[in-house]
Amino acid sequence: MxxxxxxxxxxxxxxxxxxxxxxxxxxxxxxxxxxxxxxxxxxxxxxxxxxxxxxxxxxxxxxxPESAREAKKMELMQLKQGSLSITDYTSRFEELCRFSRVCQGAPKTYESWKCIKYQRSLKDNIMTAVATLEIRIFSDLMNKARVIEEYTGTLMATRGRGRTRSRESRNEQPADNHAEFMATIANLTNTMEANTVVTLQAVQRLGQSAGNVNGNSEGNTNDNA
Structure with a gap:
């Protein structure tokens, strides 16, 4: 029943x-x-x-009872598509319309009202697309909204794949930079090590030279004595 x-x-x-x-x-x-x-x-x-x-x-x-009708009426007035798909939104919308006194009258009297209410609660991008069409047959409006939703989904998926490829391309560049950076560090380390060896060798030579000078000075002092 x-x-x-x-x-x-x-x-x-x-x-x-x-x-x-x-x-x-x-x-x-x-x-x-x-x-x-x-x-x-x-x-x-x-x-x-x-x-x-x-x-x-x-x-x-x-x-x-009146209290239940008012609650359903308020729920219908506040209904928004939000994150719902067109199918789920339409199903919820029609369910609530069945409790509306406007929709319980003769079909011709509520068809236009139903279309306007349905359209205003769609997602912004879908509502903008269908608003200019001024559709006042509910089944036509619902079908048009579904087509736009499917097209938008396809477009977003295509853009998503493009962004993924772009991110992958950007991710490869830091890897190359990192390899180049590590190679630079290695070269710098090798250079520093080579310079250190040269410096130590120079110090050793200076030490040896200083020892020779001191030895000669002491020999000359003994001879003079």
């Missing part, structure tokens, strides 16, 4: 206005069917003679 009634607005597109109540009553089963039969007896009317708004008011009063 619940599922059938929750999709009532969709089915009503194919039902003449004067048969709304008959169609809705046909969807009822079990306890709900017994409840409506009792309501008809109290109203002393047949389904075909009961206005649609009377049926709605009675049904909502019984199975869907």
């Amino acid at each position: 619940g599922g059938a009634l929750m999709t009532l607005a969709t089915f009503l597109k194919h039902v003449p206005n004067n048969q709304y109540v008959e169609f809705a009553a046909y969807q009822l089963s079990g306890e709900a069917q017994q409840w409506w039969q009792e309501e008809c007896r109290l109203l002393q009317l047949q389904n075909a003679d009961i206005p649609w708004d009377v049926f709605q008011m009675a049904f909502y009063k019984k199975y869907f």
Whole structure:
């Protein structure tokens, strides 16, 4: 029963206005069917003679209190696509629309409103793309949004692969620089070691020269004595 009634607005597109109540009553089963039969007896009317708004008011009063309707209405007003895919966003949007009084009326009266509300809550890039098209048939708007989402996803994936290749190219350069840097350090180390050896050899030679000078000076002093 619940599922059938929750999709009532969709089915009503194919039902003449004067048969709304008959169609809705046909969807009822079990306890709900017994409840409506009792309501008809109290109203002393047949389904075909009961206005649609009377049926709605009675049904909502019984199975869907005002507080619950207001909560769902607020949730619909605040709904945004955000991180949801178009498929998930559309599913949630349509679920909440089933609780909206606007969407429970005749389809022609809410189709435009539904499109505007759906469009305004899309992601910015998708909303910008579809806004200029001014689509007022919900199925067309939903399909167009899905196409744009798929195109955007493909474009982002392509750009992602390009960025990956660019990062890989940049990562290779530091490796080359690092190798060059290590080679420079090695050369500098070798140069420093060679210079140290030369310096030590020079010091040793200077030491030897100083020793010879001192030895000669002492010999000359002894001779003079």
